[in-house]
Amino acid sequence: MPDPGAPASKMTARRLAVRYDGKLALKTVDLDIPAGRVTALIGPSGCGKSTFLRCLNRMNDTIVGARVEGEVTLDGEPLYGPGAIDPVLLRSRVGMVFQKPNPFPKSIYDNVAFGPRLMRRVAEGEEMDALVQSSLEQAGLWAEVKDRLDAKGTGLSGGQQQRLCIARAIAVGPEVILMDEPCSALDPIATAKVEELIDSLRDRFTIVIVTHSMQQAARVSQVTAFFHLGTIVEVGATEQLFTAPVHELTQGYITGRFG
Numbered sequence: 001m002p003d004p005g006a007p008a009s010k011m012t013a014r015r016l017a018v019r020y021d022g023k024l025a026l027k028t029v030d031l032d033i034p035a036g037r038v039t040a041l042i043g044p045s046g047c048g049k050s051t052f053l054r055c056l057n058r059m060n061d062t063i064v065g066a067r068v069e070g071e072v073t074l075d076g077e078p079l080y081g082p083g084a085i086d087p088v089l090l091r092s093r094v095g096m097v098f099q100k101p102n103p104f105p106k107s108i109y110d111n112v113a114f115g116p117r118l119m120r121r122v123a124e125g126e127e128m129d130a131l132v133q134s135s136l137e138q139a140g141l142w143a144e145v146k147d148r149l150d151a152k153g154t155g156l157s158g159g160q161q162q163r164l165c166i167a168r169a170i171a172v173g174p175e176v177i178l179m180d181e182p183c184s185a186l187d188p189i190a191t192a193k194v195e196e197l198i199d200s201l202r203d204r205f206t207i208v209i210v211t212h213s214m215q216q217a218a219r220v221s222q223v224t225a226f227f228h229l230g231t232i233v234e235v236g237a238t239e240q241l242f243t244a245p246v247h248e249l250t251q252g253y254i255t256g257r258f259g
């Protein structure tokens with residue numbers, strides 16, 4: 001029987017398959033992504049985690065030779081095929097934060113204002129100032145940069161740059177934030193800050209994170225999906241998956257026997 005307390009699915013994937021130059025990288029994956037939760041995607045290198053993540057905001061469209069089959073929905077609306085959401089609108093609803101912090105070579109302020117300006121979301125001046133401030137506050141960076149908003153974003157530390165990229169993603173008002181190994185280029189202190197931030201954001205956003213660190217998945221996520229050779233072997237509540245995995249392959253991976 002369905003659990004009445006379970007959150008609704010914000011996004012769903014059905015029979016999702018991806019080929020690169022004809023070679024199958026993701027094989028008929030089904031996954032429900034619950035609203036207002038952090039979903040972690042784990043698994044050995046090359047198992048298809050990033051490929052899956054990129055399907056959730058059509059980033060695979062930008063890769064020559066990539067072909068996506070199957071269905072993905074956002075609040076029930078299709079991302080692919082007839083009646084699909086416009087990809088530009090989709091990327092404002094489903095934002096992305098990459099492995100390596102990639103601020104634009106612009107001021108801290110202009111980094112955050114970039115998306116809202118492009119989409120003509122808010123007027124310049126007070127309204128934009130307020131949006132920049134609130135985005136930086138939500139990303140836990142405001143206190144550190146409020147006196148130097150004109151300084152280059154690229155001059156910040158790695159951890160600050162990654163939080164700036166999160167502020168930039170937040171500024172366009174997304175509903176879902178995808179993160180592809182967002183801490184892999186950061187030191188442990190910067191990592192801890194970003195992890196705290198992820199936890200604080202899940203009230204307002206649905207988050208999907210690819211991580212190589214099982215400790216990180218256990219710390220930040222409520223749901224974990226274990227990928228292996230292009231398929232999902234097991235998905236469930238994070239605590240359950242790490243303490244009592246059902247599948248032998250999951251057990252092998254989380255105990256470090258392979259991967």
Ligand SMILES: Nc1ncnc2c1ncn2[C@@H]1O[C@H](COP(=O)(O)OP(=O)(O)OP(=O)(O)O)[C@@H](O)[C@H]1O
Binds near residue numbers: 045046047
């Ligand atoms: N742009 C691309 N062109 C061709 N093949 C690709 C491309 N991106 C990924 N692949 C292949 O698709 C498969 C899945 O890769 P993907 O990067 O999604 O895995 P991953 O689990 O995220 O790996 P990692 O943990 O190492 O980042 C791999 O065999 C990879 O070589």
